[in-house]
Amino acid sequence: xxxxxxxxGGLDSCTLLGNLLRxxxxxxxxxxxxxxxxxxxxxxxxxAQKIAKYYGVNFIEIDITxxxxxxxxxxxxxxxxxxxxxxxxxxxxxxVVPCRNMIFASILAGIAESSGASTxxxxxxxxxxxxxxxxxxxxxxxxxxxxQEATDKKVKIIAPFLLDxxxxxxxxxxxxxxxYHLTRTCYKNQEIACGKCGSCIERLEAFAQNxxxxxxxxxxxxxx
Amino acid sequence: xxxxxxxxGGLDSCTLLGNLLRxxxxxxxxxxxxxxxxxxxxxxxxxAQKIAKYYGVNFIEIDITxxxxxxxxxxxxxxxxxxxxxxxxxxxxxxVVPCRNMIFASILAGIAESSGASTxxxxxxxxxxxxxxxxxxxxxxxxxxxxQEATDKKVKIIAPFLLDxxxxxxxxxxxxxxxYHLTRTCYKNQEIACGKCGSCIERLEAFAQNxxxxxxxxxxxxxx
Numbered sequence: 001x002x003x004x005x006x007x008x009g010g011l012d013s014c015t016l017l018g019n020l021l022r023x024x025x026x027x028x029x030x031x032x033x034x035x036x037x038x039x040x041x042x043x044x045x046x047x048a049q050k051i052a053k054y055y056g057v058n059f060i061e062i063d064i065t066x067x068x069x070x071x072x073x074x075x076x077x078x079x080x081x082x083x084x085x086x087x088x089x090x091x092x093x094x095x096v097v098p099c100r101n102m103i104f105a106s107i108l109a110g111i112a113e114s115s116g117a118s119t120x121x122x123x124x125x126x127x128x129x130x131x132x133x134x135x136x137x138x139x140x141x142x143x144x145x146x147x148q149e150a151t152d153k154k155v156k157i158i159a160p161f162l163l164d165x166x167x168x169x170x171x172x173x174x175x176x177x178x179x180y181h182l183t184r185t186c187y188k189n190q191e192i193a194c195g196k197c198g199s200c201i202e203r204l205e206a207f208a209q210n211x212x213x214x215x216x217x218x219x220x221x222x223x224x
Numbered sequence: 225x226x227x228x229x230x231x232x233g234g235l236d237s238c239t240l241l242g243n244l245l246r247x248x249x250x251x252x253x254x255x256x257x258x259x260x261x262x263x264x265x266x267x268x269x270x271x272a273q274k275i276a277k278y279y280g281v282n283f284i285e286i287d288i289t290x291x292x293x294x295x296x297x298x299x300x301x302x303x304x305x306x307x308x309x310x311x312x313x314x315x316x317x318x319x320v321v322p323c324r325n326m327i328f329a330s331i332l333a334g335i336a337e338s339s340g341a342s343t344x345x346x347x348x349x350x351x352x353x354x355x356x357x358x359x360x361x362x363x364x365x366x367x368x369x370x371x372q373e374a375t376d377k378k379v380k381i382i383a384p385f386l387l388d389x390x391x392x393x394x395x396x397x398x399x400x401x402x403x404y405h406l407t408r409t410c411y412k413n414q415e416i417a418c419g420k421c422g423s424c425i426e427r428l429e430a431f432a433q434n435x436x437x438x439x440x441x442x443x444x445x446x447x448x
Contacts, residue, residue: 063290067331070284071338099334102374106330107291110323114295134374142370149366150326150358 004112005121006104007031007059009047009184011203012123012161015173017055019160020121022176026056030115034104035063038075038097039082039189047184054179062107073097075187082187084196093131095187095198101134102143105157109147112155120147125161125169127202137162166206174212181215192219228336229345230328231255231283233271233408235427236347236385239397241279243384244345246400250280254339258328259287262299262321263306263413271408278403286331297321299411306411308420317355319411319422325358326367329381333371336379344371349385349393351426361386390430398436405439416443 002024007013020029033048035041045061052059074080074094083094101124108120124135133139144157161169173180185203186193193200195218207214227244231237244253257272259265269285276283298304298318307318325348332344348359357363368381385393397404409427410417417424419442431438 060294062294064288066287066290067334070286070335097334098337099330099371099374102370103327103330103334106323106327110291110321110327111294113322133376136373139370139373142366142373146326146363146366146370147323149360149363150323152357 001028001030001115001117003029003119003121004108004115004117005029005031005057006108006123007033007048007052008123009033009044009049009051010123011166011173011178011180011183011185011206012125012169013048014051014123014180014183015169015176015178016121016123016161017051017057018173018176018178021055021057027058030058030060030111030117032108032111033059033061034107035061035065036097036100037065037068037077038187039077039079040184040187043186043191044184047182050182051179054182064103064107067103068097071097077189082189082197084194084198086198086201096132099134101132101139105143105147106150109151109155109157113151118155120155120157122157122159123161124159125164125166127166166202167209170206170210170212174210183216185216190219192217194219225252225254225339225341227253227343227345228332228339228341229253229255229281230332230347231257231272231276232347233257233268233273233275234347235390235397235402235404235407235409235430236349236393237272238275238347238404238407239393239400239402240345240347240385241275241281242397242400242402245279245281251282254282254284254335254341256332256335257283257285258331259285259289260321260324261289261292261301262411263301263303264408264411267410267415268408271406274406275403278406288327288331291327292321295321301413306413306421308418308422310422310425320356323358325356325363329367329371330374333375333379333381337375342379344379344381346381346383347385348383349388349390351390390426391433394430394434394436398434407440409440414443416441418443 031052187197187199188194255276411421411423412418
């Protein structure tokens, strides 16, 4: 089992899974989704499960909601409304879940060591870094070093899209026929994507920049 | 709230709590215990709760047992027998829970950021490092850097006993009248300490080196 992959159900980790499968067999990847109490959690985990099934890879869901009872973020069910507007905007900062990626990566590293996997793969990319400190390249490099310390170099962390934009990822994903129709991006607590939150807007832009049509359904007519 | 302290119920974190209380008030410390499915978990969490009550500090218990279903370790209820003998011995390696400290520290950092605490305090010390990679100084330094990256320098990790031995910690703890009668160290799934596992042996040695009597009860007559 070379890889443990954090599969969120979004574009990035879906593309990463397709990319890893060009290098190894389906039974060599364990995909993990986290149940952590975000408003869109149910929908993204369902998406992750569908993507894992599509590719025939191992899949587990881990419930860490008891941890999150102490956390404050509008992304969580316990928080306020999901803001609308562009991702870069200051108001999207309220959706940061403190240290979420660090917590995910630590757990994935422990699962990797327990299951004999050498590598934790994350879909973190350049588009994430502005408001999420634990998505920046400097965090990932540091987290990789820390993970190697924690595991006596048995486990490392990779983030192959770290310096890529969402546009580039979608460009690459379309080439390898990523099943984007199965993915989920919207932050809101509703089945159909809203098309208005920062997460939806960024996704739609990435498809538009590729002169492509986003294959998922949106709540209202959106420019795509 | 300056401090979030990982309070295991053992000697080290009990001593650290007493030490922090020389620098700040009881309401400035949040103590966190983890329920993670180890054989001695129930007993050590009860001890932690008693210690927190003794000092009048805030206390929460966080359940992360769903994470541990994927982990292999004899320390866990799902694992084999707890080995007996000296801590340094190879057989105690089976009690390592992969990345446990890294997972704990990541969660504590998230709680710290959410509650406005600037510092996560860990009782990690020199006696731990031999078989636990994520208790070594090199790990703690790296984890501190990673945590600062993940929180935009809002949270740091300290481990004031990092270079101290268990003997030194007990020496210091006796000076500040740490309530060692409330602590729990034994790894076994039984209320009364066994006196034979690596954890008990190390504890007994630390008291003996200080010409002191360990105030807790042991299953059988032990040299102390």
